[in-house]
Amino acid sequence: MKIKKISLNNKHYYKNLRLKKTINGLGIFAKKNFKKDECILEFIGEIITKYEFDKIKNKKLKKLMDDYSLQIGKNIFLIGTGNNKKEYGDFINHSCDPNSYVYINGNQILLLALRNIKRGEEITYDYSTTMYRDSWSIKCNCQSKNCRGYIKEFKYLPKDIKIKYYKLGILPDYIIKIFFKKDSKNF
Ligand SMILES: [Zn+2]
Numbered sequence: 001m002k003i004k005k006i007s008l009n010n011k012h013y014y015k016n017l018r019l020k021k022t023i024n025g026l027g028i029f030a031k032k033n034f035k036k037d038e039c040i041l042e043f044i045g046e047i048i049t050k051y052e053f054d055k056i057k058n059k060k061l062k063k064l065m066d067d068y069s070l071q072i073g074k075n076i077f078l079i080g081t082g083n084n085k086k087e088y089g090d091f092i093n094h095s096c097d098p099n100s101y102v103y104i105n106g107n108q109i110l111l112l113a114l115r116n117i118k119r120g121e122e123i124t125y126d127y128s129t130t131m132y133r134d135s136w137s138i139k140c141n142c143q144s145k146n147c148r149g150y151i152k153e154f155k156y157l158p159k160d161i162k163i164k165y166y167k168l169g170i171l172p173d174y175i176i177k178i179f180f181k182k183d184s185k186n187f
Contacts, residue, residue: 034117043089050075095124097144101170
């Protein structure tokens, strides 16, 4: 992933966004126009390793964490802050035709606009772009014309979509390392 210059405006993210009902539960909507590559929000949570995550015995907590986790490295996840306190980042829905993408800058995990976004649009990203874990799959109801039907990890994306995302420069480094190395058998 290329390093991009980002002007951070942390405290003011939420005033630009609105939590609203959608056909798929709650979602986050733009309250202003966003320019391509503009920062929409910062994901907040705790960073844990896959090893630590696997050690959790409480099934309810595990499912909650799993549903609200964001993979940010081959074996690293950002998980919800717990105590039922959810951040706007927890409510960003998936779309097979997304208008934003996850940008990992060290321990800072940001959501940037993939294209210009108009006020009133729902903010979405493609969950598969960050996912390298076989266990997670869910039926997709994103309603986009190119909906793939299921949300699964990156490995299962059609080849043309993988290449499209790669060329757009929106894939995290670990996904590139795993799937785009010359000798990679996964691609
Ligand atoms: Zn879809």
